[in-house]
Amino acid sequence: MTALATAGTQPAHRPSVISGFFPIIRGLIFAVVGFAIGAAVAAGIRVATGAPAWAPTQTSSVGTIPSTEQIVTVGFIFAVPAWLLGVGFLETTVRQWFGYRTRPVVTDWRRYLTASEDHKVIGLQYLATFVVVLLVAGLGAMTMRIQLMQPDNQFLTPDIYNRVMSFHGIAMVSVAVAAVMGSFGNYFVPIMIGARDMAFPRLNALSFWLIPVVIVSLFLSELLGGWDSGWTAYPPLSVRNASGQVMFNLAIIVFGLSSILGGINFIVTTIKMRAPGMTWGRVPIFVWSVLSAAFIASFFTQFFAASLTMVLLDRLVGTNFFIGQGGAPLLYEHTFWFYSHPAVYIFVLPGFGMALEVLAHLSRKPLFAYRWAVAGFIGIVGMSGIVWAHHMFVSGMPSALLGPFLVTTELISIPTGLIFLSALGTVWMGRLWLTTPMLFALGFTFNFLIGGVTGIFLADVPTDVSLHDTYFVVAHFHYTIIGGEIFALFAAFYFWFPKMTGRMLSERLGKIHFWMMFIFFNLTFLPMFWAGLHGMNRRIATYQNDLAQVNLFISINAFLLGSSFIFFVFNVLRALLWKKAPRAEANPWRARTLEWLVSSPPPVENFPSTPIVVGSPYGYGTGGRPHAVFALAGASDEEVTA
Amino acid sequence: MRRHIAIVGLIWVVLTFLGLIAAQIVFQPAVFSDKGQIIDSTFKTLLIMSVPVFTFVIAALGYSVIAFRHRGQPDEDGTPITGRGPLPLAWFVVTSAMALGVMVYPGLTELPNVVHLDAQPDVVVRIQGQQWRWSLSYPQSGAKSNTEMVLPVNQKIGFEITSIDVIHSVWIPAFRMRIDAVPGLTTYMSFTPTATGDYSTDSGLRLQCSQLCGLNHAAMELPVRVVSEADYQTWLAANGGGQSGGGSGGGQPVSVEASTGAASAGFATKTLNATSGQPITFTFHNNDQGIVHNFALTANGKTYATDFKPGPAVTTVDVPALPPGTYSFVCQAHPTTMTGTLTVK
Amino acid sequence: MTTMPLVAEEHALQADTHVEGHAAHHEEEHDRPGINRMGLWLFMASESCLFIAMAAARFYLAGTTKGEVNLALGLLLTVILLGSSWLGYQATGAIKVGNRRKAIAALLLASLLGVVFIAGVGVEWSTAAFGKDLVPPASPQATPFGTAFFAMTGLHVLHLFTGLVGLLLVTNLLRKGQFGPGDYWGVTAIVRYWTFVDVMWLVVVFPVLYLL
């Protein structure tokens, strides 16, 4: 991101590239030291309680507890705050606290590498981080597809396959949870509601800087044997497998903390910081969608944290939540899905919002049935908490629960249908400007339809008995997540990139990316439905010989799908690094929402003066009032309109 | 406006027609059980019901893209339809009705037909999962197997399923049926196989673990064979069936023990003695709290093993009369550390 | 999940951040106290979900069976916590009218009661003997009730501990002369969090483990 134009004043001297990395390097050093202190504390406690400071294994009711797990856990708990301190989180406060001289806050490109509290900086930090995670986890998928090209392939050992698969799963889930909310949410929600920043800028920085902890820990877990229990990490497997699982649990608890704090921040920001005149009926749909997802993130994530904590306690201190007499493996499945089903709506709600946003602006039409779409969001949030056990139809839970969960799950298609109403109504009779973002938004609608409708097949207990844990499910969720959320993410990326960076992306490269991604996405995942019906179960490194052709076909298309991202990466690098890349004007799409009324990229603090919202963000074709006006600072009676 | 709607309507009808034809393609491989047939027909019903929903969206979306697209940047705005009024309400009502419809039929109507359990199955099969193999026992006859699952055709089979370590899942694709094997819980499933066949001709006839259970999850499978009643009886007899009730056949008693720490220290009784020419009943006392062990003796090219159970537990296994000699036994959960020898004189 | 009442800190430590200048605007434009209050409430609502999850786990594992806990000690601990909260509110009341010394004293006493509470839980932990009657005896934390008991009280003590750290930080700030009649959000926030932790004990942990 070094080439980003910064709106601040140029510093007198050019800082060296190395100095920019100083906070991160310091953070890493602090983290290592913190870890060492924590490990020493843990060893100390062990000695104090009469155990050897370190012993390869130690028996308990569970079997054996490697003392490494206890030591690593305490080390981790110390390393996290140390890391935060190192990257400069709360730096000023801490310096003052201890009577050190405070240092001026950097304003040039280096602020992207430190714990800045500016929502636009944080948004870009999220974006860059998660695009990289997406690509790395995508490379994991490529590795899996190489292994699955033929049955009994020796490319990966079963252990490595399981670990790669688990990594792909959780890394992608983290992309799905945080990429959209964290980047576009942080960058645009404040601007779209006419605020200067998020409600709690410092909390916002904290939310972001916990993310590297998560990612690094997931990688480090491989040193402890990795974890092979999938992204769902069901016990008892996750209580008995390699010690890498402990790192996974710790990392994901931290991730949960980040998304809870982020969620709270969005709720308060949207409720409390809207500009004058920004009534609930004038809030852009993307803001509504982020607000809805934020509610889910703030309240349900705790159940995931609780589940993971219980597994940790079983491993570390010999409690008995899940194994042995009285242990209850199904308890985990309940608490886990009580979060993880709502979580799929954390993935997709902002996706809906972004897609509807792009569809409306690039069809030059008011968003169709705005109120119904909002009602759809609220309906989804309300119902998301009562459908979780549709992941457990064959788990052995009491069969009296099957019917009720079938009913609630199928009910949730009603509010989701309202989003489709809005999407279809919006493009109807519009003036569709088929730019790259528009194509992605349309692709989203198509793909998510397939994902959603196949969800109904899974929600039906009789069919799910047969389809559960097969590639039918894998196809379903890739359609909803990639086809849905990730397509919407790219729609938003192409739509807002000019605003965020002041550079234009190449339309031609963008279109190549879209068409390749759209075609090969469908060719990769459509056959997976077929494979699932023909007896291909999930999470296997090898399969029956008669599934060889379909898997080869899937793999080849998956590689082509992967290669479409090369155009994306190239397009972005070209726009950022090439000196002659075209610059973006303030409003290249002629859209109406607030972010387009300010320069590209927007100035620090977003607005020259507080905007006053006077009309709908979607007032296309009505010839009526603009969305907002600014009172010019200094000349109070002169107004600029867009 | 009228014209647009008419065209979309037409496209919808045509696409739906084509879709319904496509839905007639048989998507599933051969099915071998009564409930499997219900499941397949439910799938088909859902497929047919989803066609009009799917084609409606495609028709409206596709038509809009083609008819309303604009070369380059549009110079004017679209028709400002905001979607107030009765249309959204109508959509809401229609989709709600559809959702309720699909919920009632096929959902709730077929649900009991698929998950109900036969109170009086003709054949009971106990399946025990463990990392990474299946062991089967047929309590009515005493037969045991961990190399294949054999079922008689056209008889009601009742399964009782457990696991001794992590969660596994019993899935036989050709029967379309599945239920998890959960440690500490017994789960049930029942259905009737409707055709004979075996794994070598149809790969769907396999007992596949379908819940991620660690390293060899992918390989945790067992061939399944559906046979005639007569073949089934023969198979039972050849696999230890017939001594009704299984267990303690009254041979000469030999006691084996594992105590705390056996996983590294080995059996408490490392050498055993027995007399030749008489059947032997081994009683294995696992006193190792919470840890799974068993006793497995290899003789005459066969393995005689007790069930895996976490201690404290007592399990038995019957072995036919053996010729004099020394035989080795192991705990199959700890085959490298827990070994011993049996001397038959 | 955790525990440090960061939302509260946001303001408690505020004086220092605004060196960066740009944040200063918000104050004028928005209802900063309202924002802080809402953030704190949401945070507490979210944390209570964690306790609810644990309580659900307790019933799932142990049904309605009751462990052999020391009810008298439990009641005593409850009273201690209530007293501590009450002291917290005295502190808020005091700083509102500018009585710094009383505020400091009340907060210190409240923290002291917190420490006593933690010690009390320690006693309960060391005497808990669930599972001793089982054959063969199981370690206390391995029984279903014991699992829930240690997890829930542990979670609660963890929250209490972070609250304690917060109380001491704020007391220290008070001592240094921060906060006053017009600006006492930091004190309110930490006291509210402290009360929240007490309420969790009162309505979740205590009834679920001691009374049922």
Ligand code: HEA
């Ligand atoms: C973005 C993520 C996302 C979304 C939005 C959804 C949406 C839905 N999902 Fe999906 N799902 C996942 C991600 C997602 N899912 C994942 C990741 C898993 C696997 C987890 C794992 O095991 O690893 C999964 C698994 C999963 C299962 C468990 C399968 C199994 O393991 O056996 C089920 C079962 O009910 C299910 C159902 C549904 C339903 C009914 C919806 C509905 O919300 C869909 C509603 C949408 C529509 C129906 C289409 C539009 C509506 C209309 C056009 C109106 C008219 C339609 C009707 C009246 C029907 N999903």
Ligand code: HEA
């Ligand atoms: C956001 C969510 C997301 C996304 C985007 C994807 C993307 C992909 N996924 Fe995955 N997937 C999941 C979420 C996701 N997945 C989840 C949750 C699971 C379940 C795990 C579990 O069971 O626990 C899963 C499981 C899963 C499986 C099943 C594994 C199994 O059960 O054994 C498969 C199999 O084919 C698969 C394939 C793919 C493929 C081919 C892609 C492709 O779309 C990937 C496209 C390729 C790229 C994005 C890479 C491009 C890279 C480059 C061009 C190089 C440049 C890179 C750098 C410079 C670093 N995924």
Ligand code: CUA
């Ligand atoms: Cu056993 Cu998977």
Ligand SMILES: [Cu+2]
């Ligand atoms: Cu779900």
